[in-house]
Structures are given as structure tokens and as C-alpha cells.
Amino acid sequence: MREERRCGSGAGGNASARSTVIRNHLFARKSKIKGRYIALYSGIFVLSISLLLYGNYNGDTTAVVDKKTVASAETVSPAAEVATEAISVDKLAAASAVTNLAETTQLPSAGDLREATASLSIKKDLSQNDSEVITKPEIVKPETSAALGITSYVTKEGDTMDKIAARFKISAQTLRWANNTNSDAIEPNKTLVVPMTDGIVYTVKDGDTVQSLAEKYKTDAKRIVLYNDIEEGSSLTAGARIVLPGGELPENERPGYVAPRSVTRSYSYGYGSQSSVGSISRNTAAASVGNRYAAGNCTWYAYERRLALGRPIGSFWGNANTWDDSARAAGFIVNNVPAPGAIIQNDWGGGGYGHVGIVERVDGQNIYVSDMNFRGYNIISSRTISIAEAGRYKFIH
Incomplete structure (x- = not known):
């Protein structure tokens, strides 16, 4: 009786072991089948995207099959591809993503995809650098203008x-x-x-x-x-x-160009509303109540130009030859250093009334000046003064 129980127990144990082995075998088989389905679906997914990317899919399945796909053995001339296909950044990025997915899932087509993606990259570079290629690169259109660039x-x-x-x-x-x-x-x-x-x-x-x-x-x-x-x-x-x-x-x-002409220059310099002798009232020099200078004179133009630049000056600085003194009294910096927007002033010339203009630009060799009355009464003109002559002038900043 004891032997039968032991035999029964042993038989039951063997049956349990066999059952476990069968279950494990079935589980492994299901997992293997499941893995194959996943790989199959992944392959179909990648192939679909590949067809869209490389086959120029336009809704006609026949057209897709006829064109070059990843798995196709048909060869196409690189020059012909470049000339007929513009490679965009989005297309290249999508191709790279598909290739990476194929390599991650270890699909057999991964190598072909990698080669195709590399070809896309090369063709994109050629389309921008090869003078033989007529394909134009995309240009980003600025939002603030209808014109390119x-x-x-x-x-x-x-x-x-x-x-x-x-x-x-x-x-x-x-x-x-x-x-x-x-x-x-x-x-x-x-x-x-x-x-x-x-x-x-x-x-x-x-x-x-x-x-x-x-x-x-x-x-x-x-x-x-x-x-x-x-x-x-x-x-x-x-x-x-x-x-x-x-x-x-x-x-x-070029801006500011003046055609050469053979004329006698008229140096009619600006006449201010008053001259200054002795000390200058700071209140008078600093007062700015509009342009009080004679229209058509260099002083009138200099006042208007400084106002446009957002750097107004006094309305009662007198003749051009007193502007340096009036500017100091009003608290402006006056020196021999030219700078864009500064007033260029000289006491000499113009029958003793002096002259003023505006420094428009300074480079290593020249000072570019705009003024009125240098080339004739009420005429606005541009001229160039050598930087070496800066010491002859005063500059009001």
C-alpha cells in the first residue's frame, strides 16, 4: 500500500513536470510567433513610409511600383535624380528616422535604407553646391517683408x-x-x-x-x-x-553723389540773428523754442538736421562763428574730435561769419559732412574733409 502511494506520488510528479514543460514550450512558441508578427508589422510600417518617401507616392499604386523604391534593383543616374528631385530638409529627416527604426528592429531592409538615406544627403548637398545643378535651395522668407532676404x-x-x-x-x-x-x-x-x-x-x-x-x-x-x-x-x-x-x-x-561741374563756388555763409560779445547767458544759449535762424542759411540747416537726429540745440546761438561759445555755455561738449551727428564748426571764412554743418560719417581717412550754403545759397550739399584736417575745426557733440 505504501509502495502504491509512492508510485502514485511519483507518477503525479512526473505528470506535473511534463505539464510545466508543455506550458513553457507553448509560451515560448506564442512569444516567438508574437515577435514575428511585431517584426512583420514593423516591416510593413517601414516599407510603407519608404514607399512614400522614395517612391514619390501620388495616390496611384501603379506609379509607386514603377518608380524606384528601397528594395528595387533598378539603377538611376545620380545626375538625373538631382536634376529632377529637390531634396528638402523635412524629407531627409524623415528618411533618417525610418532608417533608425529599421536598424533598431533589425529589419533585413535596414542596410538598403541606410544607403538610400546617405544618397539623399549627398543629393541635397549637390543641389546647393554643384554649379551644374539647377535645383534651387529653399530660402526662408522673412516675416517682415514680402521680398526674399x-x-x-x-x-x-x-x-x-x-x-x-x-x-x-x-x-x-x-x-x-x-x-x-x-x-x-x-x-x-x-x-x-x-x-x-x-x-x-x-x-x-x-x-x-x-x-x-x-x-x-x-x-x-x-x-x-x-x-x-x-x-x-x-x-x-x-x-x-x-x-x-x-x-x-x-x-x-551711390548716396550723396554730386556730378562734377565747372562752376565758381559761392561761399555765402550763414548769418545768425545776433552776434555775441562778452559773456553768454546760459539760459539764452540753452533755450530751444524752434528754429529762429534765417531760412536758407547754414545755421538754419544745422538746427533742423540736429532736431531730426533727436539731438536738439539752442535757438539763439547767433552767427556760425559763435556757435562753439554758445554750445559750451549751454553745456554741450566742444572739442576737435569728429563723430557722426556732431556739428562741425569753424570761425574763419564767409566774411568772418563762420560756417556750420553736420558730420554724417567718419572713417579712417575722411569726415563726411552735409551742410547748406557751401555750394550756394539755400543749397544742401555733401562734401568730404580729410581726417588730417580735423584739428582745424571744432565739433559740437
Whole structure:
């Protein structure tokens, strides 16, 4: 009886063990089948995305099959692909994501996907660098302008052309040309046109072509086409504003240009409303109640220009030859150092009445001045003074 129980117990134990083995075997088999389904679904998912990316899917299954897919053995000339297909950043990013997924799930197509993604990257680089390729890169359109590569900036107090140009990573000359000025002195709250690359902002005229503009302004026609996203073979629209990257303005089109002429200069310098002798009243010198200088004279122009720059001066500084004394009395700095926006003043000339103007720009060699009455009564003009002559003048800041 005891032996039968022991035998029974042993048989039951063997049956339990066999049952466990069978359950484990079934579980492993189900897991294996489940893994295969996951791999299969992942493969279908990746293949679907691959077809969309590489097959130029347009809703026609036949068209997709006919085109090159990842698994296709058909070969296509790289040059032909580049010429007919523009590779966008979004497409390349999507291709990379699909490839990474395929490699993670260890799909057999992972190698093919990796090669296809590398080819996309190479074609994108070629489309931007190869001069033989006609595909144009996408250009980000600034939100503040309908024109490509152009934005705007509203000036603040203390701004200069150099500061603004540095902010937008362009040259001060490009900024001056774009705003038709040769001045670095900028009034606040003025809206400036700002090209996003060095060159010329140009308004198209009737008869202009890309090639004629490239030749006239010493730049490359292909750069004009690419930068402004101009369609191949299309004509330019009169009145459209475009950028000529790397272009140079001819001398006679630069801001402030004055054509040479053979005339006798008339040095009719400004006549103020009063002369100053002895001490100057600070209250009188500091008073600013509007332009009290004679219209058409250098003093009248200098007052108006400083007012526009947001740097008003006194209304009763007298003749030009007393402006340095009046400025000191009003608390202004007067020295021999030129700076944009400063008044340039001299006591000599003009029959003893002196002369004043405004410093528009200073570089390592010249002082650029705007004034009135230097080239004739009531005429506003621009001129250049050598930086070496700065010591002959006084500058009111």
C-alpha cells in the first residue's frame, strides 16, 4: 500500500513536470510567433513610409511600383535624380528616422535604407553646391517683408549704422546703400530697409534682366537667381524689389553723389540773428523754442538736421562763428574730435561769419559732412574733409 502511494506520488510528479514543460514550450512558441508578427508589422510600417518617401507616392499604386523604391534593383543616374528631385530638409529627416527604426528592429531592409538615406544627403548637398545643378535651395522668407532676404528695423536712440549692421551681420556700407544715405547719424524711430546679405537692394525696372543686372552691378547671375528664388527662364517684374548679393553700386548711383561741374563756388555763409560779445547767458544759449535762424542759411540747416537726429540745440546761438561759445555755455561738449551727428564748426571764412554743418560719417581717412550754403545759397550739399584736417575745426557733440 505504501509502495502504491509512492508510485502514485511519483507518477503525479512526473505528470506535473511534463505539464510545466508543455506550458513553457507553448509560451515560448506564442512569444516567438508574437515577435514575428511585431517584426512583420514593423516591416510593413517601414516599407510603407519608404514607399512614400522614395517612391514619390501620388495616390496611384501603379506609379509607386514603377518608380524606384528601397528594395528595387533598378539603377538611376545620380545626375538625373538631382536634376529632377529637390531634396528638402523635412524629407531627409524623415528618411533618417525610418532608417533608425529599421536598424533598431533589425529589419533585413535596414542596410538598403541606410544607403538610400546617405544618397539623399549627398543629393541635397549637390543641389546647393554643384554649379551644374539647377535645383534651387529653399530660402526662408522673412516675416517682415514680402521680398526674399529683406527685413526692416526701427531705430532707437543711440543706434548707429555700424551697430545695426553688426547686429544683422552685414556691412555698414550695404546698410547705407539700402537706405540711400551716406550718413551714420540716424534719427530714432526711423524704419530702415535691411538686406540679409551684403550687396544691393534693387527695384526692378522695365527691360532689366538677371544677366544685365549681374554685369552692371558686378555680381553673379546664378547668385541672383538662387537668392531671390527666381524661376528659371522667367522675366523680372518691373517694380519688384530684389537683392543683388555681392553687388557694387557704381559711383554715380551711390548716396550723396554730386556730378562734377565747372562752376565758381559761392561761399555765402550763414548769418545768425545776433552776434555775441562778452559773456553768454546760459539760459539764452540753452533755450530751444524752434528754429529762429534765417531760412536758407547754414545755421538754419544745422538746427533742423540736429532736431531730426533727436539731438536738439539752442535757438539763439547767433552767427556760425559763435556757435562753439554758445554750445559750451549751454553745456554741450566742444572739442576737435569728429563723430557722426556732431556739428562741425569753424570761425574763419564767409566774411568772418563762420560756417556750420553736420558730420554724417567718419572713417579712417575722411569726415563726411552735409551742410547748406557751401555750394550756394539755400543749397544742401555733401562734401568730404580729410581726417588730417580735423584739428582745424571744432565739433559740437
